[in-house]
Structure formats: structure tokens, C-alpha cells
Amino acid sequence: MFKYDVIIIGAGVAGLYAAMKLPKEKKVLIINKRETFKCNTFYAQGGVALARDKADIPLHIEDTLNAGDGLCDKEAVSVLSNFSREAIDDLVFNGFAFDRDEEGNLLFTKEAAHSCERILHAGGDATGRYLHHFLLEQNEHAMLTNARVVDLLIKNDTCYGVTILDHREKRNIYANSVIIASGGVGSLYEYHTNAPCISADMQGLCVMKEIPLERMEMLQFHPTVFVKSENAQKMLLTEALRGEGATIEDESGRRFLFDYDERGELASRDIVSKSIYLYKKKTGMNVYLAFDNFDEKYFEKRFPNICKTLRSLGFNVPSVRVPISPAFHYAIGGIKSDLKGRVPSVKNLYAVGEVASTGVHGANRLASNSLLEGLVFSARAVEDILQSKEERDFFEFDIKDDIMSYKEDKVKKEQLRRIMWENVSIIRTKSGLNDAFESINALLNEKIGTLLKFRLLTAKEIVLGALSRDKSIGVHTIQEEK
Numbered sequence: 001m002f003k004y005d006v007i008i009i010g011a012g013v014a015g016l017y018a019a020m021k022l023p024k025e026k027k028v029l030i031i032n033k034r035e036t037f038k039c040n041t042f043y044a045q046g047g048v049a050l051a052r053d054k055a056d057i058p059l060h061i062e063d064t065l066n067a068g069d070g071l072c073d074k075e076a077v078s079v080l081s082n083f084s085r086e087a088i089d090d091l092v093f094n095g096f097a098f099d100r101d102e103e104g105n106l107l108f109t110k111e112a113a114h115s116c117e118r119i120l121h122a123g124g125d126a127t128g129r130y131l132h133h134f135l136l137e138q139n140e141h142a143m144l145t146n147a148r149v150v151d152l153l154i155k156n157d158t159c160y161g162v163t164i165l166d167h168r169e170k171r172n173i174y175a176n177s178v179i180i181a182s183g184g185v186g187s188l189y190e191y192h193t194n195a196p197c198i199s200a201d202m203q204g205l206c207v208m209k210e211i212p213l214e215r216m217e218m219l220q221f222h223p224t225v226f227v228k229s230e231n232a233q234k235m236l237l238t239e240a241l242r243g244e245g246a247t248i249e250d251e252s253g254r255r256f257l258f259d260y261d262e263r264g265e266l267a268s269r270d271i272v273s274k275s276i277y278l279y280k281k282k283t284g285m286n287v288y289l290a291f292d293n294f295d296e297k298y299f300e301k302r303f304p305n306i307c308k309t310l311r312s313l314g315f316n317v318p319s320v321r322v323p324i325s326p327a328f329h330y331a332i333g334g335i336k337s338d339l340k341g342r343v344p345s346v347k348n349l350y351a352v353g354e355v356a357s358t359g360v361h362g363a364n365r366l367a368s369n370s371l372l373e374g375l376v377f378s379a380r381a382v383e384d385i386l387q388s389k390e391e392r393d394f395f396e397f398d399i400k401d402d403i404m405s406y407k408e409d410k411v412k413k414e415q416l417r418r419i420m421w422e423n424v425s426i427i428r429t430k431s432g433l434n435d436a437f438e439s440i441n442a443l444l445n446e447k448i449g450t451l452l453k454f455r456l457l458t459a460k461e462i463v464l465g466a467l468s469r470d471k472s473i474g475v476h477t478i479q480e481e482k
Helices: 013-021 055-065 074-082 084-093 127-138 201-208 239-243 269-283 296-302 306-312 369-387 409-423 428-445 450-467
Strands: 003-009 028-032 144-146 148-156 158-166 169-180 218-224 247-250 286-290 320-331 332-338 349-351
Touching: 003 158, 003 201, 003 247, 003 320, 003 409, 013 028, 013 127, 013 369, 028 148, 028 169, 055 074, 074 084, 074 148, 074 369, 084 369, 127 369, 148 169, 169 369, 201 332, 218 239, 218 269, 269 286, 296 306, 332 349, 349 369, 409 428, 409 450, 428 450
Parallel strands: 003 028, 003 169, 028 144, 169 349
Antiparallel strands: 148 158, 158 169, 218 320, 247 286, 286 320
């Protein structure tokens, strides 16, 4: 029997920070579906939000609650903000280098819907990449790569481990505690900014296990994405660009966002995404992100990766603008968890990071609160695990004899991604959601593999959540039909 103290599913910020907080003497296994860099943390550009000091905590809480449009759990938001500085100081103490000025002071930037400059960054526009690399260097525990979790071993409302698919073979691995930190649902959509392996497996598995998900309909679409590429994963253009002066304009150079919100480019990202969507639909015009407010040398230093990539694609930024469109970016809802990361319905099971729903984000996530959430709540989950002294018997579980995938599943995955993009994205209608529901049910009734079933069950939960909300709120917009 393979038995660990803790199994961590996922190697992004939440999973790796949990591993960093677990003592070396604990027997820990991190399970990673693909190469370590293929996670959403690696692609995060903007930075990490935090309350700069005690005086900023009430303002950070207020900004988060305002962005969440009345659906945030206030206690969860308070936890996030009050423990934000502790998480950042812990990273710095252990050697992580945020960007600083010539005098050594931390550089803070501003992003949409924040009332002040409170976002830290590293490597200019490569915060996620730098943080991910740092956390990997800190990791002292075993990591199993190119393996995916395909079952949770649950008996009497207690989790005893997981079943993994490793080189086409299944085997059970047991643990005293299991932390799910597997990320969001990006691959459900035709256009998204997520790592390609973020495919909603664990959310769908939880549906099969009758583990509650919540607010799955709350999906955030990033407004400024370069989508003119053949890959499903599109190039995100960080919100920090707009925070520091980039503008959104139509073909004629008009900054039309002020028609929709007095804050223009600095409105919350759900408003900016919906405004671009509606304006393009009304006018038929293309929309662009313009950088002419930036000094060239500053732009090259502050946003080196974006600058290099766009220039390689033929855009001589910052002197020229680039075409943009919204794309799926972040799953606000997820596996219901409490303020210590615990899944209430199953003992010894935890969910942290984007896969979880703590109630922090409500109906719309405030920019750069995502990496912070992963740090704060994974640390709290580990604290809870280390305090537990429970002794329990273990059971041997049989391995399910189900088929993981069929050759035809690939075509059906593409079909699902189109269904979700066309009917369950930025602007929704009841008829479109009902069409999506019927199409997803039809696919579920076909001969499909378990991995596709996970995706379909997650998608179905998203649609059901959207159908249950008759009124628009936050990122969920229902348009009346004529």
C-alpha cells in the first residue's frame, strides 16, 4: 500500500505553497498532470494583490467586496486581506524577490477596481513564472509528473486517497489528507488564457462523488487577450497594462469604454469584457489595445515578455496597437470549501486555489486576488492538517474498471468547447443556456470515456448554475430576448 501523510493534487501556487508549508519530515506527494510549467500560475502576468499595511486592510476588503457585487463571503474576504501581508512577508523571508526601485523599496502598481497601488510584481510582467519557479525550488517533497487523478477514495464520508492514471495504468495511493489544488476550467472554452491541461477534471469528479460545487456559473473573462493564434490558449495582456496607461479603442481610435462606465479602462474586468463584447456586436468594429502612453524603454523593462512576444508577431509595440478580444480567464466558483480549505462534506479532503470556492470572489474576482487566495488558504489548510491528531484505520479500495477515453472523444471535446463559448460565456440568454444543457446531456448519453465525462459534468454544473439565476450579477449577465 502506497501511503502518505498528504497528497497534493496540482503544482500551481496553491499546491506548491502548501508543500512549502509542510515540514520536510512529512511524507508528501505532489501529483502533477503534465510538465510542471503547464499551470495557470506560470502564465500569471500581473502580480499579487495585498493590503499594503493595517490601514489598507479595510480598503482592500471594500474593493474586494465591491468587485464581488454583493455575493462575497465577508468573513472569507477579511481572512484574505488580514493574512495577505503575512503570506507576502513569508515569501520574501524565504528569498522570493519582488520588483523593487533603486532604493530597494517594493514597487506597487495599480489595477482595475483597486482604490490604490497595492499589486506587487516580479520580473516585470512575469510574476507567475517567477513565483512558480521559486516555489519549485523550495519544494522538498516527492513529485509525480505526467499522472492524473481519476478517482477519490471515499468511504463513510472520509477521503483515504486517490486513484491515479500513470502511463495508462491505474493504481491507488493512500494518504491521511488530500489537498485538491488542480486549478480551473479553461479547456471547456474555445478561447481561453489557461494552461492547456486545465480541463475541469476534479470538479467533474466531485460531481460524480456528490461533493458540492458552488457558484460554478461565475466565470471571469479577461477583456484584453490577443486571440489571433491557432492555439486554444490565447495570449493574455495583463491588466497592469491598463493600470499604467494602456487604452482600449475602436478602429477609429475612439476610447468607447466611457460610454459604458465612467472609469473607462479601469472599470472592473467584467464590465470591460461586457462593454467590448456589446460594442463589437453593435458596431462590427475591431477593438485594440494601444500603448502610446508608454515610453519605449520603460515598456521594454516593465513588460519584457509581452514586448518580446508581440514584436515577434510583427507588432512594434509600444508604437503600434494590437487587436484584442475577451477570452475565458478564471473560474470564480468551484469545490465548496471552508475558511481552512476543508471540504465540509468529506473528512480529510481539502480544496484550495482556483479549484475551490471560499466565497472570497463573490460574483467577480478583484484583479490579482487569485495568487493571494492560493497563498493564504493553502497555508490555512496546512495549518489545519498539522493540528490534526486523528488516528484512523485504512481500507483497501478496488480500482474501477472504466475506460478513460475513446478515439472519438477528441471531436466531442471540441464540440463542447464551441457550445460553451457560444452559449455560456460573456453574455447569456435563457434559450442559449437551454440549448447548451440539451447538447451536454446528449453528449453524456453517448459512449464516452471517463475523462470526457468529467468535463461534461463540470460544464453541466456551470449551465445549471447560470439557469438558476434570472438576474444579471457580476460576471453573470443574462440578456433579455426579444
